[in-house]
Amino acid sequence: MEISCLEVIRELSNYVDQDVQPELRAEIEAHLPSCAHCTAIYDGLRNTITLMGDGRSFELPIGFSQRLGLELAHSSSRPSAAFFWIGGRGDAMLGLWESGSMPLRMTNHVAFRVELEDLLEAPARLKSMGIIPRGFDGEPSEEAVVLAWMPAASVYFLDPDGNQLEFICMLPDAPQSELGVLSWSDWRNRKLEQAAP
Numbered sequence: 001m002e003i004s005c006l007e008v009i010r011e012l013s014n015y016v017d018q019d020v021q022p023e024l025r026a027e028i029e030a031h032l033p034s035c036a037h038c039t040a041i042y043d044g045l046r047n048t049i050t051l052m053g054d055g056r057s058f059e060l061p062i063g064f065s066q067r068l069g070l071e072l073a074h075s076s077s078r079p080s081a082a083f084f085w086i087g088g089r090g091d092a093m094l095g096l097w098e099s100g101s102m103p104l105r106m107t108n109h110v111a112f113r114v115e116l117e118d119l120l121e122a123p124a125r126l127k128s129m130g131i132i133p134r135g136f137d138g139e140p141s142e143e144a145v146v147l148a149w150m151p152a153a154s155v156y157f158l159d160p161d162g163n164q165l166e167f168i169c170m171l172p173d174a175p176q177s178e179l180g181v182l183s184w185s186d187w188r189n190r191k192l193e194q195a196a197p
Helices: 005-016 022-034 036-052 064-068 116-128 184-195
Strands: 071-077 080-086 092-097 109-113 145-147 152-158 164-170 181-183
Touching: 005 022, 005 036, 022 036, 116 152, 116 164, 145 184, 181 184
Parallel strands: 109 164
Antiparallel strands: 071 080, 080 092, 145 152, 145 181, 152 164
8 A cells, every 4th residue: 555645744754864664765755756745845844954954043034024924022043033923912923943953853833822820730730641841942840931021931841743832821921031931930939029019
């Protein structure tokens, strides 16, 4: 039985990383010449790796946010990334990250808006299910982090395929870009200190 386009697309990142069994590699190599759709996706992935994987700084072209029609929410050089508001401040966001050097493993990132109470309970709930809650840089974390430039509280974790999932809750405070990313307890302590007479 011939491999389907869905199976090829699902395995392209592993194929590029040379992380597939020989029989699967042979099936993909037999499929690509006869399928313009999968070949276009494969070529796009290879081009992305070539452009993004050489270690050069990732800078957005001038006017990029205007062409997108989105407001730039935040950009950073480490990691090299840009974040754009979708549907107005606090509604939704598009994040674009530099992909790093080869070998590149493509993953997805999906964020889910939740209530603050649920977000603060998420690390303990995730751990009780055998899922490791993570901080902004992917390190294991016992609590939420705050992206002070938004500001929003977030908890990250990985799905079984290694894609990054995020619970996020916008906070009512004013953005404080200079604080970067900090733990929930550090954020809360700063708020308590500011409120003290």
